[in-house]
Amino acid sequence: MSKEPGRVVLAAEDIVKTYRSGERRIDVLRGVDLAIREGESVSIRGESGSGKTTLLNILAGLERADAGRLFWQGEQVSGRSLNHLAVRRRGFIGMVFQAYYLVPELNALDNVILAGRIAGKNTRLLRERARALLARVGLAERVDHLPSRLSGGECQRVAIARALINEPPLILADEPTGNLDERTAEDVIDLLLGLCRETRTALVLVTHNAEHARRTSRQCRLHLGRLEA
Amino acid sequence: MPWPLQIAFRQLFPAGKRLPFFTFVAVVGVMLGVAVLIVVLSVMNGFGNQIRRMVVDTQGHVRVDTGGIIYHYNELREKVLAIEGVKAVAPFAQGMVMIQHANRPGFPVIQGIDPRHEAEVVPMERFLKSGALEDLDDDSILLSSGLAADLGARVGSEVEVYSPLVLEKLKRDEIFLPQRMRVVGIFETGWNQIDTNSAICTLRTMQDLYALGKGVHALKVRLQDGVDIDEAVARIQQQLGFPYRATSWLDSNRDFLFVLQLEKNMLMFLLLFIILVASFSITNSLLTTVVRKTREIGLFAALGARTGQVALCFCAQGLFIGVLGTLFGFALAALALHFRNDVIHAFARLTHSEAALLRFYQFANLPAEYSAHDLTVIAVATVIISTLAGVLPAWRAARMRPSEALRSE
Numbered sequence: 001m002s003k004e005p006g007r008v009v010l011a012a013e014d015i016v017k018t019y020r021s022g023e024r025r026i027d028v029l030r031g032v033d034l035a036i037r038e039g040e041s042v043s044i045r046g047e048s049g050s051g052k053t054t055l056l057n058i059l060a061g062l063e064r065a066d067a068g069r070l071f072w073q074g075e076q077v078s079g080r081s082l083n084h085l086a087v088r089r090r091g092f093i094g095m096v097f098q099a100y101y102l103v104p105e106l107n108a109l110d111n112v113i114l115a116g117r118i119a120g121k122n123t124r125l126l127r128e129r130a131r132a133l134l135a136r137v138g139l140a141e142r143v144d145h146l147p148s149r150l151s152g153g154e155c156q157r158v159a160i161a162r163a164l165i166n167e168p169p170l171i172l173a174d175e176p177t178g179n180l181d182e183r184t185a186e187d188v189i190d191l192l193l194g195l196c197r198e199t200r201t202a203l204v205l206v207t208h209n210a211e212h213a214r215r216t217s218r219q220c221r222l223h224l225g226r227l228e229a
Numbered sequence: 230m231p232w233p234l235q236i237a238f239r240q241l242f243p244a245g246k247r248l249p250f251f252t253f254v255a256v257v258g259v260m261l262g263v264a265v266l267i268v269v270l271s272v273m274n275g276f277g278n279q280i281r282r283m284v285v286d287t288q289g290h291v292r293v294d295t296g297g298i299i300y301h302y303n304e305l306r307e308k309v310l311a312i313e314g315v316k317a318v319a320p321f322a323q324g325m326v327m328i329q330h331a332n333r334p335g336f337p338v339i340q341g342i343d344p345r346h347e348a349e350v351v352p353m354e355r356f357l358k359s360g361a362l363e364d365l366d367d368d369s370i371l372l373s374s375g376l377a378a379d380l381g382a383r384v385g386s387e388v389e390v391y392s393p394l395v396l397e398k399l400k401r402d403e404i405f406l407p408q409r410m411r412v413v414g415i416f417e418t419g420w421n422q423i424d425t426n427s428a429i430c431t432l433r434t435m436q437d438l439y440a441l442g443k444g445v446h447a448l449k450v451r452l453q454d455g456v457d458i459d460e461a462v463a464r465i466q467q468q469l470g471f472p473y474r475a476t477s478w479l480d481s482n483r484d485f486l487f488v489l490q491l492e493k494n495m496l497m498f499l500l501l502f503i504i505l506v507a508s509f510s511i512t513n514s515l516l517t518t519v520v521r522k523t524r525e526i527g528l529f530a531a532l533g534a535r536t537g538q539v540a541l542c543f544c545a546q547g548l549f550i551g552v553l554g555t556l557f558g559f560a561l562a563a564l565a566l567h568f569r570n571d572v573i574h575a576f577a578r579l580t581h582s583e584a585a586l587l588r589f590y591q592f593a594n595l596p597a598e599y600s601a602h603d604l605t606v607i608a609v610a611t612v613i614i615s616t617l618a619g620v621l622p623a624w625r626a627a628r629m630r631p632s633e634a635l636r637s638e
Contacts, residue, residue: 053636062531063632082631083535090533097635101528105239105246115532117232146245162532 006038008074009169009202010059015068017054028054029065030225038169039200041193043213046222052206055222056174059204060093061085073169090119094163094171094201096192098178100155102147102162108134108154109143112161119166126165133161137191153184160192170202177209189215233538236529237545240518251514252550258507259554260561263611266500267562270603272569273493275596280489283420288478289319289350289449291462295472298444305469306346306448312468314456317349320445322435327391328372328428329407330380337376339390339428341435341445350451353416353429360384360414367434370410374417375425386412390430392438408438450475497606504611508618511550515543515622526626527634540623544616551615555608570594 017029028051036042046052057063058070061077062085070078072092077085094115102111109130116126134143137157139150147155156176163171173192177185189212196203205216213219221228230238241252299305302320309318322341327334344365347353353362358374365371370390372382382388389407398405410430417424436442452461458477465475479486519526529539565572573595577583 054632057632057635060531062527062635063630082530086530086533086535086631089531095531097528097531099524101524101531101635103236103239103525103528105236105243107244110235114232117235118529118532118534118538 006040006200006202008035009038009072010034010036010204011071012059013069013071015055015058015065015070017051017058017063017065027225029058031068032222032225032227034059034220034227036170036202036204038202039197040218041196041203041205041216042218042220043205043207043216044220044222044227045207045210045213048208050222051225052222053174055227056172056204056206060095060172061089090115091166092168092170094166094168096156096159096163096171096173096176098175100147100152100159100179102155102158104147107144107146108139108150108158111147111158112165115162116165121166130161130165133164134158136195137161151184152180153188156180156184156188157191160188160195164195164199164201167199168201170204171196173203173205175206175208177207177212185209185212231541233534233541234545236542237549240522240542241546241549251518255507255511255514255550256554256557258510259504259550259611259615260557262500262503262507263555263558263607264561264565265503266497266607267559267599267604268565268569268597269496269500270493270607271562271566271597271599272595273496274598274600274603277489277493278598279596280420281486283418284478284482284485285451286352286355287418287420287423288481290452290458290478291450291465292447292476292478292481293450293465293469293473294447294476295474298441298446299448300442300444302445302448305473308469309448309450309465312461312465314452314461314464315450316453317346317451319343319346319350319449320432320447321347321449322432322439322441322444322446324435324439324446325393326428326438328370328376328380328388329391330382330386330388333380335376335380335426337373337426337428339370339430339435339438341430341432341438343432347449350449356416356418358415358417360412362414364413365429365431367431368410369413369430370434371414371416371429372412373424373427374415375421376428377412377415382412384412384415388412390438394438394440408434410434497603501610501614504614507554508547508614511547511615511618512621515546515619516625518546519543519622519626522626523629523634523637526629527631527637530629530631531635536627539629540627543623543626544619547619548612548616550618551612554615555611558611559604559608566597566599569597 012032012034015029015032019026019028032055044052044055054063058065065078068078069076072088077088103114106114112130112133113123113126117123131143134140137160139154139157142150142154150158176192177188180188193215205212207213242248293309306318306320309315320343324339325336326339327336344362348362370388377383380388388410390410391407395405432445452458458479462475462477469475526539
């Protein structure tokens with residue numbers, strides 16, 4: 001947790017999202033407001049189907065809100081094209097997913113580097129930084145291993161290293177421990193929170209786990225389409 | 230290597246894993262198409278060039294005539310010989326006659342040649358199946374193999390030759406006796422048109438048969454190796470001027486050569502469909518890959534990839550398959566063409582058809598020649614078609630909404 005409040009890195013105002021299923025209308029988000037400051041960690045809990053992942057996707061610019069405004073580092077990005085958001089996201093947001101989403105054909109090192117290469121960074125420098133990050137997450141000896149030869153916990157560590165390779169000011173983590181056993185989940189959360197604290201990276205953690213949520217600097221709950229503190 | 234190409238390459242050739250079946254089948258499909266194209270077109274080139282060489286060997290590179298009779302042909306010959314690029318010149322006269330042997334008539338085209346000069350332009354010795362060119366005198370004749378067979382004549386037979394002058398003599402109520410000539414050789418050029426119905430006699434005999442006096446109909450010209458034929462024809466025409474006409478063998482046989490080229494182009498066009506079919510299998514497999522890799526496509530977007538870069542991942546797979554298929558296709562074709570004669574001989578021995586090959590196709594060895602132009606067209610067309618095969622899957626991948634792709638099961 002940051003000792004002094006930093007700049008707002010991400011702000012969402014009155015975000016609305018509705019899905020239609022035939023004649024049925026499902027109001028997933030009914031005016032969500034959220035501001036994330038530099039170095040801050042925020043957890044979002046909620047029942048299954050409450051719209052946590054939808055909110056995270058909207059915050060990441062992977063999905064459009066039906067209404068509301070989204071600001072990344074003060075720049076309003078709602079209404080921008082998905083391609084513009086993709087380019088803008090490269091150095092701004094690191095993402096960690098429940099199912100890791102590592103490229104099965106690339107080894108751990110190349111998976112970490114991939115995010116940097118997409119951001120157009122120098123491969124040699126990326127390689128050095130990726131090795132350091134993998135060492136930091138405890139995988140120094142496994143850089144050449146393919147995801148198929150890594151355990152679930154190890155895969156998630158690689159995914160965390162990948163999220164940090166571009167030194168983004170914000171990490172969005174969507175149930176990063178959802179596929180892990182209790183012990184491994186603890187290790188991964190320790191690592192994620194520790195790394196974010198070290199690098200003053202803001203974190204939005206979507207989780208079902210109340211213990212994990214309590215360890216963040218701010219806890220929110222998504223209920224009936226609204227975010228409650 | 231840009232990251233979309235690296236991803237494309239790794240998806241086709243994953244490190245530390247077996248070659249995926251899709252990659253194997255796709256590359257083999259393109260390879261077979263390319264190999265068949267190269268083998269067929271190279272054999273077509275071989276046959277085409279063999280025929281072209283045959284035409285030049287029987288007609289010379291250039292024909293010089295006036296449309297009538299040339300009387301001072303020796304001076305003309307010397308003049309043509311002095312022109313740059315000309316190697317040899319032979320005068321000749323040509324017309325139709327009736328030849329009879331054992332009550333069997335034939336109506337061949339007969340050519341009167343000067344044996345001294347003819348051998349410098351036309352390799353007659355090579356065409357002779359029996360007999361000898363030096364035996365040819367004013368009372369003898371050479372018959373093409375087909376004509377000899379039709380007449381039932383062979384070396385040593387006596388044939389009667391009637392020229393069209395018989396009609397003139399009959400009109401004047403003159404007695405006409407055919408010229409009796411001894412067959413001193415049977416020739417075969419390999420060109421059916423000539424081999425079925427031709428005869429050769431001396432220039433003096435032809436001058437008698439056609440009442441040409443000391444004249445000839447035209448000169449055959451052989452050029453030195455490597456001389457540009459169109460430039461040589463232009464030089465000859467410029468030096469000789471009117472009323473002489475210099476015509477290259479390319480112009481004289483334009484229709485035939487056009488058909489030959491058309492046949493080759495049609496074959497190339499039809500065989501390209503093999504690659505087109507292979508490209509559909511690439512498209513099909515890549516579409517499956519897009520479905521299989523939906524989450525990765527979502528991941529690339531989440532990491533900040535533009536839609537064009539995502540599309541490139543799949544388009545590049547088509548490109549790599551095309552390039553590899555082309556390279557392996559070239560290698561397979563080179564191998565097949567290298568051992569073509571062994572394969573044909575083995576096949577002929579197996580089916581007892583060696584004699585038939587020689588008789589009907591006039592070859593014991595399959596001619597084949599590579600053409601840089603053909604190889605370039607095949608390579609470029611294959612790579613383009615294969616790359617285009619990746620366009621549809623790439624388009625589908627690029628159109629995916631990142632959030633939906635990430636959620637896909």
